[in-house]
Amino acid sequence: MATISKLKELMSLPGAVAAGEFADDGRLIAYYGDIDEKSAEIAAMMCAANKLMGNMQAKGWSAYTGEGGFYPVLGFAVAGGKYAACIMGNVGVFVKLDQADFDKVFETLSKYI
Template sequence: MPTLSRYDELLALPGATAAGEFSDTGRLLGYQGNISEQAAEIAAMMCAANRLMGNMQAKGWSAYTGQGGFYPVLGFAVSGGRYTACIMGRYGVFLETEKADFDRTFATLSRYL
């Protein structure tokens, strides 16, 4: 489990409401923020599933078009309007979309790869 300082760093990002870590199988490894444990567990599964789906799509796109550079997926964002989840590697942070600084968020997350 990571030190709390990683979660604190992620929660200090503009608009951040929750941050966590998940396994490749979607198991919640830890979290901090304004989210219930049950919601964090579901978020962990969502993050792992979306990363897996993104890799499948990126690999298929690369094979179909002959263009590389999309696989493997290192990070992604899912936005539902008011909130956005930004994921890179095994870490993710939930942000209020209007307050988010996506460049800063992904720069921070990229240090945990």
């Protein structure tokens, strides 16, 4: 489980605007950063839905190709416009694309799975 201190650590990453933790069912557990609670709740649902979709696709791809190693999904990023959501496990950070260091983001996130 991510604590506020861990979310604050994620917020120290270049370009970070919000960090949070979500349950598999999309419930918001905790958040920190420049985001209101309603937006954080929607972000939690989006992250959970994308994690579920990624796992479905990875499991299907593994079954179709006979290749392992895709499932379960441990982490992912979704980017659009000026921002990206970077997720590992059930913890994520939203970053500005033009400022993010994705290697550092996922290195930091990997501590929380």
